Every structure is written in C-alpha cells, then in structure tokens.
Amino acid sequence: MRELLGAEASIAERCVRCGFCNSVCPTSLVSSAYKPSRTSRGRIVLIQSAIEGNVNEVFDEGFAELMELCFGCNRCVKVCPAGIPIPDAVRRYWDAYHRAVGVRKNERLALRYDRYAALLSRLPRPVTGVLTSSLGRHVLERVSGISREAPLPSFDGGSLDERLRRLSLPRTTKRFAFFADTFYRYVRPSAALRLVELLSRHEISVSLPPQHDSGILLYEYGFYDRLRRVADLNVRSLVGRVNEGERVLTCSPAATLMLRSVYQKILNTRQAELVAENVVDVNELLLELAESGSLRPKVEEVSLHSSCLSQYLGLTEKIALALRASGVSVRELRTDCCGMGGMWGLFAKNRADAVELCSKLTRGLRGHLVTYSETCSLHIQSVYAGPVLLSFDVYN
Numbered sequence: 598m599r600e601l602l603g604a605e606a607s608i609a610e611r612c613v614r615c616g617f618c619n620s621v622c623p624t625s626l627v628s629s630a631y632k633p634s635r636t637s638r639g640r641i642v643l644i645q646s647a648i649e650g651n652v653n654e655v656f657d658e659g660f661a662e663l664m665e666l667c668f669g670c671n672r673c674v675k676v677c678p679a680g681i682p683i684p685d686a687v688r689r690y691w692d693a694y695h696r697a698v699g700v701r702k703n704e705r706l707a708l709r710y711d712r713y714a715a716l717l718s719r720l721p722r723p724v725t726g727v728l729t730s731s732l733g734r735h736v737l738e739r740v741s742g743i744s745r746e747a748p749l750p751s752f753d754g755g756s757l758d759e760r761l762r763r764l765s766l767p768r769t770t771k772r773f774a775f776f777a778d779t780f781y782r783y784v785r786p787s788a789a790l791r792l793v794e795l796l797s798r799h800e801i802s803v804s805l806p807p808q809h810d811s812g813i814l815l816y817e818y819g820f821y822d823r824l825r826r827v828a829d830l831n832v833r834s835l836v837g838r839v840n841e842g843e844r845v846l847t848c849s850p851a852a853t854l855m856l857r858s859v860y861q862k863i864l865n866t867r868q869a870e871l872v873a874e875n876v877v878d879v880n881e882l883l884l885e886l887a888e889s890g891s892l893r894p895k896v897e898e899v900s901l902h903s904s905c906l907s908q909y910l911g912l913t914e915k916i917a918l919a920l921r922a923s924g925v926s927v928r929e930l931r932t933d934c935c936g937m938g939g940m941w942g943l944f945a946k947n948r949a950d951a952v953e954l955c956s957k958l959t960r961g962l963r964g965h966l967v968t969y970s971e972t973c974s975l976h977i978q979s980v981y982a983g984p985v986l987l988s989f990d991v992y993n
C-alpha cells in the first residue's frame with residue numbers, strides 16, 4: 598500500500614485519529630455510519646493499517662467498497678488538523694486498483710459519460726423516453742448499478758453547439774470562451790442558452806471553443822492517465838482563446854474546479870496555469886453584475902444550498918452576495934450535504950443514504966431553494982416539494 602499510494606502514504610500516516618473529519622463528512626453522518634469503518638476517520642485508519650501491512654488484501658471487494666464511500670466532497674480537508682487530503686489518498690487507491698484489477702462495472706459509464714450524452718442528445722425523444730421507462734431503468738440498474746429510483750435528467754434534445762449556431766446574438770467587446778461541459782452541452786442545453794441570453798442582455802457574449810468533458814468523473818475515480826489526456830486537449834483549445842484576450846467562463850462547480858485547480862496540478866504546464874488564471878465562474882460574473890445594480894431577480898426570497906464543490910471553491914459566499922446585492926433575501930443558508938456527491942447518490946447501494954441526507958437538508962425549508970450544481974439540483978428536486986433553481990437561473 599505504501600508503494601501504491603506514493604507521496605499520499607506518508608501524508609496518511611500523519612493522521613492522529615482525532616475524528617474531527619467525522620463531524621463534517623456526509624458519509625459519517627448517516628444512520629449506516631454506526632460502523633466506524635464506514636466513516637471518514639475509519640477510511641484513513643484502514644489506509645494506515647494497509648500501509649503498515651496489517652491488511653491482507655487491499656483490492657478485495659470489502660476494502661474497495663469502504664473506499665468507495667468517499668465521494669470527494671473535501672469537507673474533511675478543511676477541518677483536519679494534520680492537513681490530510683483523504684480524497685486524494687482514496688483517488689490514488691483507485692488509480693492503483695485500476696492498474697491491478699481493472700475497471701469496475703459502475704465506472705464504465707463514467708469513462709464514456711460524454712460520448713453517451715452526445716449520442717443520446719441526437720436521438721429522438723421517444724427513444725430517450727424508453728431509456729427512462731421502468732424497463733429501461735431496470736436494465737440500467739443491472740448494467741451500471743444506478744438505482745432505478747434515482748432521478749435522471751431527461752434530455753432536451755440537440756446540443757448547445759447547434760443551438761448557439763442558430764442563435765444570432767451580437768458579438769460584444771466583453772467576450773468569453775464558454776466551457777459549458779457535458780451536462781449543459783448535451784443534456785440541458787436549454788439552461789445554458791438561458792444563461793447566454795441573460796449575459797447578452799448585459800453586453801456579454803460567448804463563443805464555444807472545441808472542448809471535451811471536464812473529466813470530473815475521471816478525477817473522482819482516479820483515472821489519472823485518461824484525465825491527463827482530456828485536460829491536455831481542453832487546455833490546448835482554451836489557451837488559444839486566452840491568448841486572443843478572452844477569459845474562460847464556467848457554469849458548473851465541477852468545471853471550475855477542474856480548470857482552475859486540477860488541470861494545473863496534473864499537467865504542471867504554463868498553458869494550464871494560464872487557463873487557470875483566466876477562469877471566471879459564472880457566479881463571479883453575476884456578482885459583478887449584481888453589485889453594479891443591473892440584475893433583476895425572478896424571486897424575492899430563497900434558501901441557499903451550498904454544494905460540496907461550491908463550498909470548497911468559496912463560491913457559496915459569492916452566490917449569497919450576488920443574491921443579496923440584487924435584492925433577494927437569503928432566508929437560510931444550508932451548508933450540509935444533499936447526498937448527491939456528483940454521481941455517488943445515484944447508485945443503488947448509496948441511494949438510501951443520499952435520500953436520508955437530502956431529507957435532513959430540506960427539513961423545515963419552504964419556498965424556492967437555490968443550488969449551484971446540476972446534479973444536486975436534480976437530486977434535491979426528487980426529495981424536496983418546493984421549487985429548485987440553479988444559481989444562475991434566479992435572474993431575468
């Protein structure tokens with residue numbers, strides 16, 4: 598294990614087993630976490646035992662299942678007195694696992710998520726409807742492990758690329774290279790289009806440079822070699838736009854994380870650094886507009902959910918500031934996890950925990966709930982009775 602984890606092994610050894618991470622880790626706060634091995638502290642203790650040679654088989658199903666509980670929310674990183682990045686150690690474990698054992702069933706979808714999404718966006722609605730029928734969901738659960746009860750998005754039909762080509766919006770002096778990522782390019786281009794139209798009303802235009810999926814799932818599952826290739830392709834495309842004076846606009850916390858921080862770490866090139874320096878998250882842009890008094894909100898009062906990555910990236914504060922600056926009252930700020938964790942809450946084995954976390958998050962809330970994560974939004978909508986809005990969909 599020491600060899601497999603590389604530098605992360607000595608970091609993991611610094612754990613003093615204080616348990617602070619348990620107090621914030623979503624997977625330590627559900628009823629199934631009565632077993633210490635299912636908590637964040639349990640994970641790092643298990644890794645330490647494996648490093649010390651006290652675990653016989655580090656790639657067996659039981660060990661892998663306990664590692665798989667971590668969905669990389671980074672909450673533990675912020676409270677650990679020893680500065681241990683548990684999610685990095687877990688990702689390094691998966692990297693070693695794939696080399697030794699291979700790809701697991703539930704990861705096959707993650708590896709080809711962008712290709713499947715692009716393909717499905719081209720199919721007529723009745724065909725995609727079959728995939729979300731009860732028979733389709735049953736088959737999907739068998740082949741991928743995604744719960745038949747979990748919320749899956751319906752496809753708008755068509756891609757953002759086509760829709761932007763048809764839309765004739767004026768080119769303005771404030772122009773961004775739009776990194777829309779797979780969800781907004783192929784699943785919900787309508788939401789990205791609403792954003793583009795909102796920005797154009799404020800003299801901001803976008804172009805869509807050639808791009809691949811941000812690779813967030815490759816990152817979460819520790820497929821570092823593939824991620825390096827995807828990151829390199831995206832950086833090469835975006836750096837051209839940056840050199841022409843455009844900044845890079847992102848509209849999901851996953852894309853912001855990858856372009857602003859992960860690509861730099863794994864590529865370690867000046868080009869990746871240049872792209873990172875020029876990333877503008879949509880909520881940062883909206884905050885500027887709100888502070889200039891030019892945003893008109895659709896609602897008067899909201900509860901704000903702080904998704905894992907928004908919290909980690911410091912975006913929640915900016916979303917709250919933009920809402921308040923535009924006159925929206927933020928009735929309640931919920932920093933607890935909704936249980937989605939990217940795709941984690943979709944899987945049948947995690948579904949009950951995901952619903953338990955979301956029920957706790959939304960208990961007692963009323964009215965509009967705002968979140969900045971497309972997957973959190975889908976999950977919360979499946980549990981919460983009130984309306985759920987994406988943070989950039991709050992404005993007219």
Ligand code: SF4
Pocket residue numbers: 611612613614615616617618619637638641676677678679680681683
């Ligand atoms: S907070 Fe850090 S030091 Fe404490 S148990 Fe968790 S990983 Fe170990």
Ligand code: SF4
Pocket residue numbers: 621622623624637640666667668669670671672673674683684
């Ligand atoms: S990254 Fe999140 S899920 Fe993973 S151990 Fe840390 S707090 Fe728990």
